Amino acid sequence: MTDRTEQGARWDLWAPHYDQDTAGQDHQPTAAGLADLAGPGPMLELGIGTGRIAFALAEWGVPVTGIDASPRMIARLEARAAQDPPRVAVRAVTGDMARFALGELFPLIYVSVSTIFLLTSQDDQVACFRSAAKHLRPDGHFVVEAAVPYASGLATERDQMIVREMSEDHLKWSAFLHDAATQTVRAQEIRIGTEEGFRMLPNLMRYAHPAELDLMAQLAGLRLERRTADWAGNPFTSTSTHHVSVYSHLPAEPALPTGAPA
Ligand SMILES: C[S@@+](CC[C@H](N)C(=O)[O-])C[C@H]1O[C@@H](n2cnc3c(N)ncnc32)[C@H](O)[C@@H]1O
Numbered sequence: 001m002t003d004r005t006e007q008g009a010r011w012d013l014w015a016p017h018y019d020q021d022t023a024g025q026d027h028q029p030t031a032a033g034l035a036d037l038a039g040p041g042p043m044l045e046l047g048i049g050t051g052r053i054a055f056a057l058a059e060w061g062v063p064v065t066g067i068d069a070s071p072r073m074i075a076r077l078e079a080r081a082a083q084d085p086p087r088v089a090v091r092a093v094t095g096d097m098a099r100f101a102l103g104e105l106f107p108l109i110y111v112s113v114s115t116i117f118l119l120t121s122q123d124d125q126v127a128c129f130r131s132a133a134k135h136l137r138p139d140g141h142f143v144v145e146a147a148v149p150y151a152s153g154l155a156t157e158r159d160q161m162i163v164r165e166m167s168e169d170h171l172k173w174s175a176f177l178h179d180a181a182t183q184t185v186r187a188q189e190i191r192i193g194t195e196e197g198f199r200m201l202p203n204l205m206r207y208a209h210p211a212e213l214d215l216m217a218q219l220a221g222l223r224l225e226r227r228t229a230d231w232a233g234n235p236f237t238s239t240s241t242h243h244v245s246v247y248s249h250l251p252a253e254p255a256l257p258t259g260a261p262a
Contacts, residue, residue, distance in 0.1 A: 004069045004096035007118055010202050011049075011070035017201070018073065019050055030112060030145070031056035033231035033244065037141050038062055038108035042089075044135060046097035046128065047115035051077035051090050058086035066092040067100055098124040100131050109136060110143040114154070116213075117146065117205040120184060125208060129220035133249070142222060142247040145231075149207040152241040155185060169194040183207050210236075210243055222247040 014021075030053055034043065041062035045054055048066025050073050057064050068074050074092045081090055093102075097111065098119050109132045119125045132142045149155040155178055165172040170193035177186045189201040208216070214224050225248045229240040236243050 002096075003120055003124060004098070007120070007204070008069035008071065008094075010204070011068075012072040013199075013201055014203075015050070015070060015072035015076055019052070019076065022052060027053050027056050029231040031060060034108065034110055034143065035060040035062050037143065037246070041108065042106060044102070044106040044109040046109065046111040046132070047118060048077065048092050049073045051080060051092070053112055054090045054092075055080065055086055058088050058090050061088055063088040064090050065102070065104075065106075066090075067095045067097050067102075068092055069094070069096060098127040098131065100135075102135060104135065105137045105140070106135055107137050107140045108143065109140070110145070112145045114146045114205070114207075116144055117154075117207050120204055120206045122206070122208070122212075122216075125206070125213075126216045126219055129213075129216045129222065129247075133220040133222050136222075136249065138249060140248070141225070142217075144213060144245045144247070145242070146210075146213070146245075147207070147242050148240055149183075149209060151239065154205070155180070155183070155207050164189075170196070210245065213245065217247045218250070221250050223250045 043064045045064055045066040048054055048068050054064035077092050147154045159177050161175045163173045172191045174189045184206045187203040191199040225246045227236045227243050227245045229236045
């Protein structure tokens with residue numbers, strides 16, 4: 001199995017639970033921030049999932065194309081679009097956000113909620129920046145929203161276990177194994193209940209610090225235009241737990257005058 005198909009299989013397991021699990025999260029600030037940057041669009045979302053953010057953007061009149069590794073996450077997106085058709089198109093293709101070729105340029109490409117960390121090697125994350133750069137219009141923006149690894153608690157000094165929910169007939173807990181050498185965190189969420197039975201929901205991430213993401217951008221011919229701590233535009237500081245980073249194409253180097261020393 002390739003990394004993409006392994007991640008796709010993991011997210012197929014999450015697909016029936018994802019919308020309910022994220023129902024309490026307010027994605028309007030994300031959609032509003034992205035719509036501001038993209039104008040009329042269209043936009044490309046990497047790891048679009050069930051379309052949580054894309055459908056909110058469609059409400060603002062911005063069409064969204066997405067790529068996702070999980071056929072079951074995409075099936076949920078398609079079922080929602082069929083049941084409650086959005087104002088403008090929301091469509092998704094199965095694929096790898098590390099390496100893709102859509103034959104189309106976008107004014108805005110985004111990857112939200114630390115989804116870039118689901119590419120589990122540095123090579124794949126660099127490839128993702130390169131693929132995004134190739135699909136960006138000359139004045140386009142690539143937006144990465146992600147956790148700051150240690151400040152957010154994604155990477156901790158020790159392996160840990162967290163009880164998330166507990167009642168008379170239901171228990172949900174998560175275990176994390178952190179490998180600082182590979183910058184990876186392997187997670188397993190266990191759910192047990194009299195109604196739901198027993199479920200294991202695995203996850204694997206490779207985290208990267210903001211500065212490493214900026215270097216990946218440079219390798220792809222992009223530069224950091226601005227970084228904030230959130231979608232409201234609060235300043236990014238040494239205590240920020242998350243960041244919203246906006247990249248654009250590097251300006252072309254001025255040509256050396258003929259005969260000038262290199
Ligand atoms: C945390 S969910 C985010 C979904 C959506 N962006 C949202 O905010 O609700 C991460 C998504 O990334 C997808 N994914 C993981 N690895 C991928 C890869 N290599 N290529 C494309 N999608 C991938 C998963 O299938 C999953 O749907």
